[in-house]
Amino acid sequence: RKLSVPLTVRDLMPERPMPDLPKPAEGLEEILAAVLPQEGRVRMDADARLRAGTGHGLADIWRLRTRLLERFPDAVVRPETEEEVQALLNAAMSYNHGVGFGIIPVGGRTNVTSATKCPSTEVDSRPMVSLDMRGLSKVLWVNAEDGVAMIEAGITGMDLKKSLKKHGVTMGMEPDSMELSTLGGWIATRASGMKRARYGNIEDMVLEVRLITPGGAIWQRHGDPKAQAETAIGRASTNIGLPAMVLGSEGCLGVITSAVVRVRPLPQVVEYQSVVFPDWDRGASWMREVARMPAGLRPASCRLMDQNQLQLAQALKQGSEEISAWQSLRNSLKDAFLHWKGISLEDAAAVTLVFEGHRAEVNLQKKEISKLVSMAGGLWGGASAGSAGYTLTFAIAYLRDFGLDYRILSESLETMVPWSTIHEVWPAVKMAVQREHRQLRLPGKPFMSCRMTQLYDEGGVLYMYLAICTTGLEAQSALAAFESLEHAARCAILNAGGCLSHHHGVGKLRASLLPETQSLVLTQALRNFKMALDPSNVLAARNGTWCTTALEGS
Amino acid sequence: RKLSVPLTVRDLMPERPMPDLPKPAEGLEEILAAVLPQEGRVRMDADARLRAGTGHGLADIWRLRTRLLERFPDAVVRPETEEEVQALLNAAMSYNHGVGFGIIPVGGRTNVTSATKCPSTEVDSRPMVSLDMRGLSKVLWVNAEDGVAMIEAGITGMDLKKSLKKHGVTMGMEPDSMELSTLGGWIATRASGMKRARYGNIEDMVLEVRLITPGGAIWQRHGDPKAQAETAIGRASTNIGLPAMVLGSEGCLGVITSAVVRVRPLPQVVEYQSVVFPDWDRGASWMREVARMPAGLRPASCRLMDQNQLQLAQALKQGSEEISAWQSLRNSLKDAFLHWKGISLEDAAAVTLVFEGHRAEVNLQKKEISKLVSMAGGLWGGASAGSAGYTLTFAIAYLRDFGLDYRILSESLETMVPWSTIHEVWPAVKMAVQREHRQLRLPGKPFMSCRMTQLYDEGGVLYMYLAICTTGLEAQSALAAFESLEHAARCAILNAGGCLSHHHGVGKLRASLLPETQSLVLTQALRNFKMALDPSNVLAARNGTWCTTALEGS
Numbered sequence A, B: 001r002k003l004s005v006p007l008t009v010r011d012l013m014p015e016r017p018m019p020d021l022p023k024p025a026e027g028l029e030e031i032l033a034a035v036l037p038q039e040g041r042v043r044m045d046a047d048a049r050l051r052a053g054t055g056h057g058l059a060d061i062w063r064l065r066t067r068l069l070e071r072f073p074d075a076v077v078r079p080e081t082e083e084e085v086q087a088l089l090n091a092a093m094s095y096n097h098g099v100g101f102g103i104i105p106v107g108g109r110t111n112v113t114s115a116t117k118c119p120s121t122e123v124d125s126r127p128m129v130s131l132d133m134r135g136l137s138k139v140l141w142v143n144a145e146d147g148v149a150m151i152e153a154g155i156t157g158m159d160l161k162k163s164l165k166k167h168g169v170t171m172g173m174e175p176d177s178m179e180l181s182t183l184g185g186w187i188a189t190r191a192s193g194m195k196r197a198r199y200g201n202i203e204d205m206v207l208e209v210r211l212i213t214p215g216g217a218i219w220q221r222h223g224d225p226k227a228q229a230e231t232a233i234g235r236a237s238t239n240i241g242l243p244a245m246v247l248g249s250e251g252c253l254g255v256i257t258s259a260v261v262r263v264r265p266l267p268q269v270v271e272y273q274s275v276v277f278p279d280w281d282r283g284a285s286w287m288r289e290v291a292r293m294p295a296g297l298r299p300a301s302c303r304l305m306d307q308n309q310l311q312l313a314q315a316l317k318q319g320s321e322e323i324s325a326w327q328s329l330r331n332s333l334k335d336a337f338l339h340w341k342g343i344s345l346e347d348a349a350a351v352t353l354v355f356e357g358h359r360a361e362v363n364l365q366k367k368e369i370s371k372l373v374s375m376a377g378g379l380w381g382g383a384s385a386g387s388a389g390y391t392l393t394f395a396i397a398y399l400r401d402f403g404l405d406y407r408i409l410s411e412s413l414e415t416m417v418p419w420s421t422i423h424e425v426w427p428a429v430k431m432a433v434q435r436e437h438r439q440l441r442l443p444g445k446p447f448m449s450c451r452m453t454q455l456y457d458e459g460g461v462l463y464m465y466l467a468i469c470t471t472g473l474e475a476q477s478a479l480a481a482f483e484s485l486e487h488a489a490r491c492a493i494l495n496a497g498g499c500l501s502h503h504h505g506v507g508k509l510r511a512s513l514l515p516e517t518q519s520l521v522l523t524q525a526l527r528n529f530k531m532a533l534d535p536s537n538v539l540a541a542r543n544g545t546w547c548t549t550a551l552e553g554s
């Protein structure tokens, strides 16, 4: 059976009949239909409401699968123009004699932080409306000469890549979720793609952004807006401003409707490679050396996976194309190990590399990387294993959903850590999780796996999987058990010097840990900033610094 | 006579007796001395007050030279700790039964936007105090392994470079003003250095920043602050926050007391080169091709100068070491032109190059640049000319002060322009200035010169000089004439698609043009953001978006 990744996600829901949801708030449908009269633009059915209110976090999905339902939006609307977005915000303010309703912008709903979930009725009793941004998904213009393009925020990563390819350019933004996640979601969460070393993070790509707030549109063009049709200026010294005030806003400051982003000619060369190291520590030391290379000499993607990650697919026992790619990776590892005596295959770690760019650039990168490989005694694992490994992380990301069928709960944790303490993080996380696992008397052993996914001058990014089997537990206690393990892991990360999130964001999941990381005066200032833009809290998602508890505990 | 650049600036003032200044506000000295009792930390003398209230803009300097004095601060204070800064802000709030006084942070006072000038008494009648940040100038720690260092904001660029060199590292931030300008000034103005292609702009270097506001300290550390002594994490997905909320704040949101910045090992190789082109247009096309190269292959600095810039030094007829460096550059141009028939030396344009980094990196950069040079038919001008040209811009920057003796008024204008319209800017500026010059019936001809100083993927930076001779005019009318020429030039830049400022900032000089470039809702939100941090406007400089007129005309 051919298993296409996004389909598996979409397949999930229809398997069971939709549960009943509380009736939507009274009069809401009329108000919304007055703004969006066209067929299908306002939906109140359970299917649409359940989808729009569910992200990709473990808790979101597990609750849905096991019918541990919390609050869902009353309606889902799909505007197609900026004017419609503004009209919806206006309607949200005036609804029910100014009581209003809340709006939560949603893109691909791939967040893993409960960012698109509705706050409970105790916290906010107004009706909630999800604003599905995928109706705004046009590439408005491409200026290939300057390397800039203006794009509506609801476009998915895959559609964006395809459209830009027709113009001979690429944005180079490739998060593992790119099939479903959207440009607006990337901006709102400060996303990071796999080819960051070459194309940068989302903040390096976005030159301009338009945001609709209850008070009107927010934009900034560095110069005479009239003189700058289909161009953009990525750097100016004109005080604080956009896009920085929007990157990371997690749906709480306004609705991002479009952005001007950098695009580049399609690369002359794309080459994959892989390298095998006898164990994680030696692989990690090698990664450290790669990070000492000048940024221009580093490959577009360079990721170290531990042995458990190589076994993960097997553990889930799913026959699919991606899995056979895994197998081929494992086989080439085996071949590699024939040359290597006295070292167990079970301890090995593998690096997958993507080189991308000019011929001359890629050649130099390969030459410099080769030097490091021989110095460190790594073994080349081949191009096909490298390509399989790169592609497979797109698939791994969705494998969690299969596990749920077997009551295997799993989630990823990511962090950035300074080089000087990075070696402490993974052992600390493993120890904390094992301790918690024993204390909770959970069945079997926790499955844990780690990869290093990004190299910065000052630190590296660790991306960890945590999975437990919850056979014999009620759905609710299974989730509670998982959440306490995850919390233990998160605290271990923070104590070992890692950050709260390198790219997933804060959402509702990690909001309680945010106050420790910034001064109360800053939190207060950011909340006041929102108050100024959105005094009646129309953008009602309450994520991160704008959640209810952000001022407590600091 | 050996002419050291910063000395010429310092020499300027004592030449004439200090003018009298209005008496400082009553009771101010006691209040300030209560916070800073040590000798010399509070100054009320005319010398200190004149210096602190004067930036490096033409208007600032000309007014001082010709005694067209406007308002100066009542006092200059020099705190040495963050606590003293906070105590001064507290004193500013409570002074005179809550009427308060205004505070303007000053670093090297090299801004060319009147940013450190006091607002007039009509706009703000409270006493004004300049906060000289150069008392906070320590390198607090250097973590060479991670490549990060924590540094107090008042350190000058030159001292910073020297201190870091002892640790074997560099920040790579080299604005032409680095002898005098400070880390805090760079952050507050969003400065850009000459080696940006390698080290980035200030926003690429700053990982953390501490800001003292009237309500208290603002900071953010991405993780457990206790676990992160002497480290820093440069990228996190934790909503909006620092340093973006401070970069470009131009002294209006709080006092930047320290920052954690990226530092790198000293480069293995530094090499200079120069290339000569028959005319500006051919040089500019070549620069465009360099910008098409992948970022990692571009030299650390690559600047194109027009012929007038090569003649500028001669026009000023000052004998000095820098001038003889110019001469040697011109001589090597002459040699180069011997090989070139039919093209006038007077039209030539020259590129100066700095290659910096790893041996392998620099070799590849040189190879790729060489290809472009031969394809475009450029002529190599040699390493010594390249080095002279690079160093000389540090000097040119200060040459303006000599011109003033001859009533030659001059100023630089900088902008970033998208590639697709960049060729329109310089002709448009020349035409606008000549028209204005004729209309005002000024003597002689305006002197104008241009260089292209930075290459981005989507556009280039133009740095232009404008000088006029004002013989026969009163000081006041001379300034007014110059300002109307400068305004004409600025409008021509904006109309041709350039931005208001690539790196000098807005200050008071360009504040009236800012509203056109951003939506009113954004301006209002940024002003509310300040209100939340500084409700009684203690940080009283009124620059840019926080000036009195920023909400008008939009």
Ligand SMILES: Cc1cc2nc3c(=O)[nH]c(=O)nc-3n(C[C@H](O)[C@H](O)[C@H](O)COP(=O)(O)OP(=O)(O)OC[C@H]3O[C@@H](n4cnc5c(N)ncnc54)[C@H](O)[C@@H]3O)c2cc1C
Residues within 6 Å of the ligand: A055, A056, A104, A105, A106, A107, A108, A109, A110, A111, A112, A115, A116, A133, A153, A154, A174, A175, A176, A177, A180, A181, A182, A183, A184, A185, A186, A187, A188, A189, A190, A191, A192, A193, A194, A249, A250, A251, A252, A254, A255, A256, A257, A397, A398, A503, A504, A505, A541, A543
């Ligand atoms: C399998 C998988 C792999 C992943 N891999 C990566 C990865 O490699 N890198 C990475 O950074 N992240 C990754 N993520 C996380 C997630 O994909 C990102 O956070 C992504 O940016 C979310 O985009 P989205 O369109 O799905 O947004 P959603 O999940 O729909 O929304 C996320 C947040 O953004 C807000 N938002 C969305 N659109 C708008 C808009 N137009 N205006 C205002 N606010 C808006 C929402 O209100 C919400 O707060 C992954 C997630 C999954 C499930």
Ligand SMILES: Cc1cc2nc3c(=O)[nH]c(=O)nc-3n(C[C@H](O)[C@H](O)[C@H](O)COP(=O)(O)OP(=O)(O)OC[C@H]3O[C@@H](n4cnc5c(N)ncnc54)[C@H](O)[C@@H]3O)c2cc1C
Residues within 6 Å of the ligand: B055, B056, B104, B105, B106, B107, B108, B109, B110, B111, B112, B115, B116, B133, B153, B154, B174, B175, B176, B177, B180, B181, B182, B183, B184, B185, B186, B187, B188, B189, B190, B191, B192, B193, B194, B249, B250, B251, B252, B254, B255, B256, B257, B397, B398, B503, B504, B505, B541, B543
């Ligand atoms: C000869 C010359 C060459 C130049 N070359 C360059 C160049 O190459 N690149 C470039 O970007 N700029 C250049 N400039 C402009 C200027 O040097 C920069 O704007 C510089 O960043 C100003 O730093 P400063 O320490 O002198 O700040 P100041 O001029 O003292 O102050 C500038 C602004 O920053 C604020 N400020 C200063 N310190 C603090 C602090 N600690 N906390 C809060 N606010 C603060 C002030 O209130 C003011 O608004 C040049 C200027 C001259 C005169």
